[in-house]
Amino acid sequence: xxxxxxxxxxxxxxxxxxxxxxxxxxxxxxxxxxxxxxxxxxxxxxxxxxxxxxxxxxxxxxxxxxxxxxxxxxxxxxxxxxxxxxxxxxxxxxxxxxxxxxxxxxxxxxxxxxxxxxxxxxxxxxxxxxxxxxxxxxxxxxxxxxxxxxxxxxxxxxxxxxxxxxxxxxxxxxxxxxxxxxxxxxxxxxxxxxxxxxxxxxxxxxxxxxxxxxxxxxxxxxxxxx
Amino acid sequence: xxxxxxxxxxxxxxxxxxxxxxxxxxxxxxxxxxxxxxxxxxxxxxxxxxxxxxxxxxxxxxxxxxxxxxxxxxxxxxxxxxxxxxxxxxxxxxxxxxxxxxxxxxxxxxxxxxxxxxxxxxxxxxxxxxxxxxxxxxxxxxxxxxxxxxxxxxxxxxxxxxxxxxxxxxxxxxxxxxxxxxxxxxxxxxxxxxxxxxxxxxxxxxxxxxxxxxxxxxxxxxxxxxxxxxxxxxxxxxxxxxxxxxxxxxxxxxxxxxxxxxxxxxxxxxxxxxxxxxxxxxxxxxxxxxxxxxxxxxxxxxxxx
Numbered sequence: 113x114x115x116x117x118x119x120x121x122x123x124x125x126x127x128x129x130x131x132x133x134x135x136x137x138x139x140x141x142x143x144x145x146x147x148x149x150x151x152x153x154x155x156x157x158x159x160x161x162x163x164x165x166x167x168x169x170x171x172x173x174x175x176x177x178x179x180x181x182x183x184x185x186x187x188x189x190x191x192x193x194x195x196x197x198x199x200x201x202x203x204x205x206x207x208x209x210x211x212x213x214x215x216x217x218x219x220x221x222x223x224x225x226x227x228x229x230x231x232x233x234x235x236x237x238x239x240x241x242x243x244x245x246x247x248x249x250x251x252x253x254x255x256x257x258x259x260x261x262x263x264x265x266x267x268x269x270x271x272x273x274x275x276x277x278x279x280x281x282x283x284x285x286x287x288x289x290x291x292x293x294x295x296x297x298x299x300x301x302x303x304x305x306x307x308x309x310x311x312x313x314x315x316x317x318x319x320x321x322x323x324x325x326x327x328x329x330x331x332x333x334x335x336x337x338x
Numbered sequence: 339x340x341x342x343x344x345x346x347x348x349x350x351x352x353x354x355x356x357x358x359x360x361x362x363x364x365x366x367x368x369x370x371x372x373x374x375x376x377x378x379x380x381x382x383x384x385x386x387x388x389x390x391x392x393x394x395x396x397x398x399x400x401x402x403x404x405x406x407x408x409x410x411x412x413x414x415x416x417x418x419x420x421x422x423x424x425x426x427x428x429x430x431x432x433x434x435x436x437x438x439x440x441x442x443x444x445x446x447x448x449x450x451x452x453x454x455x456x457x458x459x460x461x462x463x464x465x466x467x468x469x470x471x472x473x474x475x476x477x478x479x480x481x482x483x484x485x486x487x488x489x490x491x492x493x494x495x496x497x498x499x500x501x502x503x504x505x506x507x508x509x510x511x512x513x514x515x516x517x518x519x520x521x522x523x524x525x526x527x528x529x530x531x532x533x534x535x536x537x538x539x540x541x542x543x544x545x546x547x548x549x550x551x552x553x554x555x556x557x558x559x560x561x562x563x564x565x566x567x568x569x570x571x572x573x574x575x576x577x578x579x580x581x582x583x584x585x586x587x588x589x590x591x592x593x594x595x596x597x598x599x600x601x602x603x604x605x606x607x608x609x610x611x612x613x614x615x616x617x618x619x620x621x622x623x624x625x626x627x628x629x630x631x632x633x634x635x636x637x638x639x640x641x642x643x
Contacts, residue, residue, distance in 0.1 A: 162536050164640065177643050178539040188531050190479055192486040194469055201478040205537040224469055 113137050114159065114176065114250065114281060119167035121154055121305075128154045130306045132167070138249075141272060141282040143292040145319060146302035152285045153185065155302065156252045159283070173249060178206070181243030183253045187235055195223035195230070195238050202242035216245055218271075219264055232259035244271065251275060253284040257291050269295055289320050339418050342410075343425075369433070376437045387438070391446040394434030395453045398427050402457075424458045474556055479534075480549075481556045484525035491521050492560060499567040508575055511568045512582050515561050519586030522557040523593040523613075529601055535641045542638035546598065546631065550591050557590055558583075588623045592616060595627055598634035 119132040128151045136142050144152050157163040161177040173179060189198060196213050203210050210216065217223055219237040221230070227238055236259055243251065257265055272295050275282055286292050292299060293316055301308040301319050311319055351361040359367075380386040411419045431454040438447035470489065474481035485492075495514045502510035538545050561583060568579055596609050616623050 160536070161643070162532055162641070175643055177536070182533070182536075184533065188533065190483055190534075192470075192483045193479055197475055197478040197482055200475065201534075202537055204477060206539045226469060 113172045115168070115170045116159070117168040117170070119155075119158060119165055119169065121151075121158055121163060121165045128305050129158065129165070132307055134300060134307065134310070136250075136281045136283060138279040138281050139276055140298065141276055141284070141296045143296035143299045144283065144285045144302055145287075145289075145292065145299055145323070146285075147323075150302045151305040152302055153254055156182070156254055156283070156285070160252055171250075176250065179249040181246050181248035181251045183236070183239055183243055183251070183256055185254045185258065187239035189227040189230075189235060189238075191226070191228050193227055194225060195221050195227050198227050198238060199223070199242050199245060203245055206246045208246055210245060216241065218267060233261055233264065236260055237264055240268070240271075248280070250281045251283070253282065255286060256284055257286055257288055265291070289316075292316070339414070339422060342414075342422060346426075372433050373437070380441065387441070387443045387446050390434065390438065391443075391450055394431055394438075394450040395457070397434070398430050398454050398457050401430055402427075404461075420458070424455060427454045427458045430454075473559065477552045477556075480525040480553065481522075484522065488521050488524075492518065495521075496563055496567070499564040503567065503571045506571075508568075508572050508578075511564065511572065512579060514564050515579060515583055516586050518561045518564065519557055519583075519590045522553065522560065523590045526553075526590070526593045526597045529597065532641065535601075535638065538642060540642055542635040542642050545638060545642050546595065546634055549594050549598075553590055553594055554587060557587065561586075585620050585623075588620070588627065589613075589616060592623050592627050592630070595630040595634045598637055599630040601634075601637045 114134075114136040116132055116134045119129055120127070121129040132155065134142075144155065146152055154163060158165045159169060159176070160180050160182045162182075169176065171179070193201075199210070199213050199216075213223060219234075219241060221234055221238055221241070227235065230238060236256065240253075240256060256268055260268065269291070272282060272284075284295070296313070296316075298310060298312055299316055299319050300310045301322065309319060309322070354361045354364045376390070379390060383389055407419075407423060410422055414422065428451075431450055435447045435450050438444075438450065470486045472482050472485045474485055495517045498517070499511050499514040502508065502514065535545070538548075540548060565576070565579065569576060572579070593613065596612065600609060612626060616626060
């Protein structure tokens with residue numbers, strides 16, 4: 113279980129996260145929703161240990177950093193490194209030995225080609241494959257469905273179900289409500305750095321409605337389209 | 339189009355400021371440096387007018403950004419797009435043209451100008467994406483990437499080693515060994531993205547040891563052919579080659595620890611000066627390496643546990 117207690121994060125005087133209190137149990141899928149700039153990625157980076165913060169993040173299995181598989185929104189790839197070498201690098205980093213990467217290539221990626229030449233969706237799939245091979249207990253997936261084709265979306269959904277079965281903790285963000293409906297057990301609405309609401313599956317619609325009614329129409333009107 | 343060039347000027351100033359130079363000072367210094375460099379070139383090189391002309395044309399050809407051009411093409415009118423590309427290229431070529439005119443090489447200046455216009459209308463060939471195999475695939479990434487970018491330099495180093503035997507010059511052989519370590523040091527000149535450090539299940543000490551061990555193994559593999567070549571003629575002097583290899587190895591290790599000691603800044607001018615000082619006075623590495631090793635360890639503490 114991961115417990116977040118009174119987490120604050122600020123850059124200079126700009127407060128990005130305020131008094132975040134959340135808990136994630138094993139075998140649960142949690143979705144974090146919110147507008148761009150609400151603090152989702154910062155929260156993920158704090159949980160993973162890439163950002164310093166005020167407050168407490170506790171993990172009952174010890175050091176959380178080495179149990180997390182982190183999928184960034186836009187994974188960065190070095191130039192002149194192949195897909196296979198990227199997988200090798202991420203496995204080496206966690207001391208995982210894999211003999212045949214071809215067998216693990218569930219998204220049929222061209223592993224012998226340079227990763228920098230991959231499309232947005234292919235890059236995401238490569239980064240996801242890598243963290244799946246690391247045998248992590250916790251998965252933080254920032255926009256896992258972004259730019260990914262329908263077929264791969266189905267695979268990702270099934271992978272998430274499998275991870276849930278295996279008692280892994282999964283925290284993800286997405287702007288596509290239908291995918292969150294399908295995959296998540298809980299949703300947390302992050303607004304301006306604070307958790308506005310946390311709901312279980314039965315109340316997902318209320319969050320969707322709340323986001324829809326937060327002045328979207330008025331904003332569109334300001335464009336004077338037409 | 340006017341706004342485009344105003345933004346270009348603003349961006350240039352921002353880059354100069356990021357680099358730590360006040361734009362006004364840069365605009366005074368850069369032309370002076372260019373004049374000094376060009377004059378030295380004309381003083382020291384044979385047929386300088388032809389080579390200088392070639393350098394001007396190649397500069398315009400190389401410094402092109404297809405993605406930038408594509409963006410401009412998408413959003414500007416076709417005539418404006420063409421004008422922007424031509425003006426950008428002329429701005430690049432103008433220092434070379436002016437210097438050629440100053441030296442009264444009018445024909446050469448005209449050729450640079452003509453070629454600049456011509457280059458503006460041809461499409462830059464796409465990136466060459468053939469995957470080059472590397473012997474370092476087991477432990478990516480520095481040597482995998484570095485080898486693919488600099489493999490031709492190793493061929494040159496091996497060539498120099500062969501020449502050292504042909505011309506009976508052992509020093510040239512030593513130079514080829516040192517060149518390998520120097521090239522490998524350059525693989526550690528850019529800071530790693532945070533993510534690529536964070537992923538490691540190691541403490542800072544283990545991480546640095548791991549990086550040093552991989553670099554040492556792979557650089558020794560790269561110098562091995564030179565040792566073989568040199569042993570043909572200089573078997574009795576191989577101990578000297580080993581001493582210089584050890585120094586080369588220390589030099590590369592110094593760059594690794596400096597890289598992580600300046601995690602956010604990257605290997606900049608200050609670190610470059612340290613590198614040059616250690617070439618001139620190698621014993622300094624005995625102080626520099628431990629100092630930056632501990633600094634690197636402290637830096638990595640926030641990302642590795």
